[in-house]
Amino acid sequence: MTAVATVNVTHLRKVYRVYEREAGLGAALRALFQRQMQEIVGVDDLTFAIEAGEIIGFLGPNGAGKTTTLKMLAGLLYPSAGEVRVLGYVPWRRERAFLRQIALVMGQRQQLIWDIPVIDSFELNRAIYRIPPAQYRHMLDELADLLDLAPLLHKPVRNLSLGERMKCEIAGSLLHRPQVLFLDEPTIGLDIVMQRRIRDFIREYNQRTGATVLLTSHYMADVEALCRRVILIHHGTMLFDGDLTRLVERFSPYKTIIVRLEEPADLRPYGEVLSQSEDHVSLRVPKSAIARVTARLLTDLPVLDLSVEDPPIETVIEQIFTQEEVV
């Protein structure tokens, strides 16, 4: 028997139907009698599988269909076509056994109750998920320790800073110790220190519990730190599914040569100069020319040091989304 993946998505599609309406009072009156329906394709034919314990970066520009996909996987939206299994369950049936094993955390959507202390919202989650008291205590202690929550638990949510609230949102969503986490922009708007804190926490939770994580983030630092594999979508369709390192190899036609010289020289004949300081020069060179240009630099100039690097992931991804023809 072959092992069953934790998340299985086959030919998934979501079409939103919305009423079109022009601006203005006249249009509003006309719309009462004849309403035009418009179809917006949110997700179009996605197929992928995720194994237990993987942390996958789910990437795409604004409007690519990431949130729509996560909502379908978490059972908040019905698909228009296709099949999904998460831990063997059909998410939109929202069976209790399924809901007890998953969590959807949305960085831009608040789940904790605004006016009551954090700990009271947690108690509510305990009741909803029917978490046994001993397990709740244990998990609360563990999360409070990992996320440094002790000073926050008795404050009303409305008094917390954005970063503090995000830590509490994440903890509140994990009290039932879910096996599968759907994290939609969990570090959005947070400062660098808090981003790292949340990132470390996700890694730690994954290692401690073996949970499977599907993560969207516009911060490449999150993705580089946590995900070996990434899935890239655009206009609801799949562009790439594989190792992050392979993404750079496959899509970037350039590398960067960094040279340190004994004395300044004009390196424009060797490639595109990206930056130049007193003795360091960064050159963008087509991959196919790297060996030739490196050899020329070493013979022509007094080189003290030379290294060849891949461009930053951000640059590669930006390039993929702006020039789809490279795909």
Ligand SMILES: Nc1ncnc2c1ncn2[C@@H]1O[C@H](COP(=O)(O)OP(=O)(O)OP(=O)(O)O)[C@@H](O)[C@H]1O
């Ligand atoms: N409730 C809705 N009704 C109509 N169209 C919608 C609805 N929700 C999303 N869409 C559309 O579906 C497409 C995919 O949106 P989605 O929110 O899934 O993208 P995303 O990749 O999460 O984007 P972002 O990075 O901006 O959050 C977009 O064109 C969006 O406008």
